[in-house]
Amino acid sequence: MTDTAVDTVTSVPVAVIGAGPAGLMLAHLLGRAGVDTVVVDTRTRHAIETTQRAGILEADVAHDLVGTGVSDRVLRDGDEHEGLELRFGGRPHRVHFKRLVGASVWLYPQTDVFTDLADARARDGGTVHFGVTDTEVLDVTTATPRVRWTAPDGTRHEVRARYVVGADGSRSMCRDLVPGDRRTRYGREYPFAWFGVLAEAPPSAPELVYAHSAHGFALISRRTETVQRMYFQCAPDESPEAWSDDRVWKTLQDRVAGDDGFRLQEGPVLEKTVLRFRSFVQEPMRWGSLVLAGDAAHTVPPTGARGLNLALHDVKVLAPVLLRALGREGGTALDDYQPQALRRVWRAQNFSYWMTQLLHTPPGGSAFDLRRQLGELDNVVGTPAGQAYLAEQYTGWPTRAH
Ligand SMILES: Cc1cc2nc3c(=O)[nH]c(=O)nc-3n(C[C@H](O)[C@H](O)[C@H](O)COP(=O)(O)OP(=O)(O)OC[C@H]3O[C@@H](n4cnc5c(N)ncnc54)[C@H](O)[C@@H]3O)c2cc1C
Known part of the structure; x- marks a missing residue:
């Protein structure tokens, strides 16, 4: 040519x-x-x-x-x-970016x-x-x-x-x-992927929810008042066609469930994709x-x-x-x-x-791995330095800081 x-x-x-x-x-x-x-x-x-x-x-x-x-x-x-919400151990924990580091995201x-x-x-x-x-x-x-x-x-x-x-x-x-x-x-390759869902449903939370659970990770985010974007951890070779709407919602609900009774607002699933990363x-x-x-x-x-x-x-x-x-x-x-x-x-x-390592459940992970992760999450939300670290990194660094 x-x-x-x-x-x-x-x-x-x-x-x-x-x-x-x-x-x-x-x-x-x-x-x-x-x-x-x-x-x-x-x-x-x-x-x-x-x-x-x-x-x-x-x-x-x-x-x-x-x-x-x-x-x-x-x-x-x-x-x-x-800010954002970290859910783990069945409980919500808010990390307030603005208060911690004076920054936000859009x-x-x-x-x-x-x-x-x-x-x-x-x-x-x-x-x-x-x-x-x-x-x-x-x-x-x-x-x-x-x-x-x-x-x-x-x-x-x-x-x-x-x-x-x-x-x-x-x-x-x-x-x-x-x-x-x-x-x-x-x-570096990871032994899991994200199952991405676009759903016609009202928002379930005002901010992003990053959920850690024994069943694996889930992320709840908004798009509009009527369309929502959500992800859950899945196997890299997962096939979207194998997932009915009911199975998608049950998986997501299990991963965000907790003592506070939090539940996602459900609706028809418009799009399903598997994202390897x-x-x-x-x-x-x-x-x-x-x-x-x-x-x-x-x-x-x-x-x-x-x-x-x-x-x-x-x-x-x-x-x-x-x-x-x-x-x-x-x-x-x-x-x-x-x-x-x-x-x-x-x-x-x-x-x-x-x-990624903080929130995802590694395939074949032991009870020790799960409890250690909960300890790390507790360190993040339970100490001012842990919260500030997450807030500073998530909102990015000032563009001119080198
Ligand atoms: C599901 C998902 C969720 C994500 N979530 C986030 C998030 O929340 N926040 C975040 O910051 N990032 C996120 N990302 C990452 C983000 O989408 C990418 O980092 C971003 O798109 C990179 O921009 P880019 O312009 O470098 O590449 P791209 O957006 O990939 O653009 C590259 C373009 O090059 C074109 N192209 C490729 N090959 C050729 C060729 N041979 N000739 C001509 N054109 C070509 C492609 O068609 C494409 O349009 C996410 C990504 C995915 C897939």
């Missing part, structure tokens, strides 16, 4: 693979500084907009969406959460973040090609990398860029362009004229609600670095990206791992 004829050839300073939050936010930030981009994505806009994913934004991220002119919808349609679905970013790109005249196939990234070790793709109508296109950003998510093909003997991949980091995040951002470079288990926030943090660091690299400083400016981005990535890896 590489040197076959194409129908069009254009040039742009930065080409971006992936129209997720990282790719679109980067294009938006560069566009504000007068730098054109071309973004390509294999999925259609409709497919991205209707795929349920993250829902929790750090307050800085929410304010960045407003402050950089993406949209102020998050402040109108989002819900500010000043409940605002990733589908809405995407819509805001895609609308902002369209409004500002940015170029985003959805639904492409056969993406190729060429010549990344030169100063003239190229990206090729096939449009939905079958025509083939090439864009020549100074830099290419691989923001192509957790199954990134861009990260494979860093040669095997020049990259290191750090990772892992911890992963690839270094370096830059290879020649290629830079990686977001899930392409690192993924975290969803327990700590960090992935979307990390992706947006990466491009907040990367945009000004790319502007310098496109100016007089040239490519050496890119050396500043990885150290700034990675420090937060590894903090988030640690927190996501910690939350």
